[in-house]
Amino acid sequence: MPAYDAILAAPMCTLGVRFTGDALTRLDYLLADAPVSTRLDARARQLNRELDAYWHNPAHLFDLLFVPRGTPFQLRVWHALMRIPAGKPMTYGALAKRLGTAARAVGQACASNPLPILIPCHRVVAASGVGGFMHAATGAPLDVKTWLLAHELNAGEGGDERRAD
Known part of the structure; x- marks a missing residue:
């Protein structure tokens, strides 16, 4: 480790x-x-x-210093990820279109994200299903992505009655 x-x-x-x-x-x-x-x-x-x-509260905005290290393209994708609201997943294709690039390139940038949760790459999904996560198509990484998506969707549907920050 x-x-x-x-x-x-x-x-x-x-x-x-x-x-x-x-x-x-x-x-x-x-x-x-x-x-x-x-x-x-x-x-x-x-x-x-x-x-x-x-x-x-999945809509919580993190208030701490974090510095992702990546290529200029990765940084552009990661900044776009931080604008996706909790509980409102977006497809790789839709994000790619917004950024003027290819869905596969967006997927690779998401998979290389060094600060998941703070940079919410889990909010990007395939057109038909959850898609991959952290360079994996099955197993524990997908379980984490599925948990995070459910956590955010359930809170957005009233599943978490706690007040927003």
Whole structure:
């Protein structure tokens, strides 16, 4: 397992976290049984609070410094992902059309996203079904994507009665 600054619990898995200075630079989905960090520094505590807010309200806007590293094209796709509202998935084709590119290129940029959840690549789906996730077409990655989509859709349909932030 790569070195992480913290491993945080999430409802559907655990999350490996890396920071560069004060900026969050990587968030990896890990197996649910990965050992969670018992001591968190201030950066990890803030991220944990922000994620808790998201687990309670999928429309939560993250208020922490995060810096994705990628190509100019990937950054353009990732910025577009952050404009997709929670509970309103968009197809790869629709996002590609909006960006003037190919659906496959959008899919590759989504799969290379270093900060899932904060940059919500799970909100991009295939024209017929969920599509892939994190360079996978089956297995645990798709289970995570399905959970995140259901979490956001259920909250949008009144499944989560808690107030917005």
